Amino acid sequence: MQYQGVLTKMQTELASPVQYYLVFESSFIHMNQLIDKTLSIEFVRYQCLACGKDKKIYRQGYCYDDFFNQPQAGDWIMKPELSTAHLDIEDRDLEYEKKVQLKPHIVYLANSSNVKVGVTRKTQVPTRWIDQGAHEAIEIVEVPNRYLAGITEVALKEHVADKTNWRSMLKNDIKDENLVTVRDHLKQYIPDEALPYFIESNSETNIDFPVVQYPEKVKSLNLDKTPIFKGTLKGIKGQYLIFEDNTVFNVRNWEGYVVDLNIS
Template identity: 55%
Template sequence: MQFRGQILKMSSYNAEPIQYYLNLSGDLIHMNELLGKTLSIKHDGYQCVHCGHDRQIYRMGFCKSCFFESPYASDTIIRPELSTAHLGIGERDLDVEMKIQLQPHTVYLAYTGDVKVGVTRNSQIPTRWIDQGATFALPIARTENRYEAGMIEVALKNHLADKTNWRKMLQDDFEDEIDLADFQQKIREYFPDDFQKFYSEGEEMWKFDYPYSKPEKVASFTLDKNPEFTGRLIGIKGQYLAFEGGNFMNVRGHEGYVIELEIS
């Protein structure tokens, strides 16, 4: 079986275990069904997720020019505290930024090998947590826009990590329940005074089950350095495909790459 297309991040469905679908130019390939099968991946060019041109991907699936011009790659995507749409001030495209920023957001704690704090649009729950490979996640604040959530995150990340350590996430095999509610209580004092009204207590904690077992070793590869790869798929966690021998491919890190995929 063969496919060819532009990689987009895997879609997921929260089940037991989580169901994953690789998106190749709109063709959805059910990856859970491929566990135990051998995949041959060949890098065959690029297709920017914004302009669609065959230009080398710079970051987040964008070519270099689109990364610095597209509102979908603006600084507020990474740093929500920089949002200004609530003030009617645009960074790159106010109409687009209003759609992204002026909607309900959640500040959360997640366990991804360590406890971390993060921000997501409500519409991205639980996808955001699955993409990060979180074992547990707990909402701790509900805000009306992206700026408010970002300001809470800024205050809390002085005391908690705000990024996922991918190695710890992939090497972690923690199965007992992490008491994220206890972490929430401990950091409540660090909420900015003006944002205490967004604090949310008694939220349901989410737990996720991945089609994955902890490997003996973890080594990631990229198609830039290894344009042709063949391996037996043995697990999936976050946006990582786990191959026999401890080789991992970050699918989201390859958005915009065009590949030929052969399954045997």
């Protein structure tokens, strides 16, 4: 079977294991069904996720111009503490920013390779955890806007990591932690403005990924350097396809790239 389309992050469904779908403009592929099959990925051209033009992708699926103009790529995306919509202050597009920033947000703990703190919109739970390859996660606070979530994350990352060791995550070099205990310990560091939103009693969410063979050494596929790749799919974790030869392919990193995908 052959498919062609522009890459965007895989859609997911929380199940045991997680179900993955690669969505193209005119079709979608249930990726779990491809485990143990041979896939060929070939880069065809660019397609900016904003303007749709065949322009070299700069970051996050956008060409250079759109990355610095689209509200979806504003600095507050990566740094929630920079959000200003609650003050009625525009960054790039106040209407869009209000739509996103002035919604309930979750500050959470996720364990992918180590326990880390993160922020996501409430509607993105548990999708965000799946995308990070977390095998367990728990909510800490639920706040009414992105700014409060951001300042909470800034305060907590003084006491817990805010990054994932993606290589350890992919090799499944992980250990279970008692996230309830960590959550309760971190309560003392939550800013006063966010403390009323602390979630007193909840339990961990556990996530199982469809992997039959983890890589021993991780080799990352770069479509710019290797525009044609062929390998046997052995698993999916986070937004990564894991192949038999230890190659891993981060689908989300290559958003905006049009590829031919052949399955045999």
